[in-house]
Amino acid sequence: MKILTLFFLIFSLYGSDSFITKEEYAKMLYQSPRGVGCHKCHGLKGKGMVLGRYKEGNSTKVIEAPDITKLSYQKFKKALTSSKNRLMPHYFLTDKEMKTLYYYLKRHR
Ligand code: HEC
Known part of the structure; x- marks a missing residue:
């Protein structure tokens, strides 16, 4: 009986998992891409958002995360796969995941 319950549980978990829509999956990935959420x-x-400000001499410098909704896919992918970002963490995303994120950002403009 216990085993049956377990099977049922696994089955229902798996079942509900496969019913999420592409939109839901894309949103989930955007907010939790195996690292800090985008x-x-x-x-x-x-x-994009202002992340912080600091003083340098007499001027105030602004640290900003840029708008990422208007990039070409090439630029988007390049930014996510290069290690030259100064502030953004490095992610290890598959091509499919990057396409999903890109799709998400284009939909929610
Ligand atoms: C800790 C803050 C932070 C997080 C989290 C973050 N970014 Fe960034 N991102 C930045 C900053 C700041 C830049 C500007 C380059 C730099 O200084 O690193 C940037 C640059 C980019 C660029 C290049 C923009 C351009 O105009 O060339 C893309 C694309 C991008 N981020 C996408 C993402 C995606 C997708 C995620 C989630 C997987 C993410 N970022 C998570 C802060 C962040």
């Missing part, structure tokens, strides 16, 4: 810096819709 929304924490770029905002929920990818429009």
Whole structure:
């Protein structure tokens, strides 16, 4: 009987998992891409955000995460696969995951 319950549990978990829509999956990935969620810096819709300000001499410098909704896929992918970013963490995303994120950002402009 216990085994039956277990099977049922696994089955229902698996079942509900496969019913999420592409939109839901894309949103999930954007907010938890095996690392810090993109929304924490770029905002929920990818429009960019001011992360902080600091003084340098007499001027105030602004640290900003850029708007990432208007890039070509080439640029988008390049930014995610290069290690030259100064502030953004490095992610290890598959091609499919990057395409999903790109799709998400284009949908929510
Ligand atoms: C800790 C804050 C932070 C997080 C989290 C973050 N980014 Fe960034 N991102 C930045 C900053 C700041 C830049 C500007 C380059 C730099 O200084 O690193 C940037 C640059 C980019 C660029 C290049 C923009 C351009 O105009 O060339 C893309 C694309 C991008 N981020 C996508 C993402 C995606 C997708 C995620 C989630 C997987 C993510 N970022 C998570 C802060 C962040």
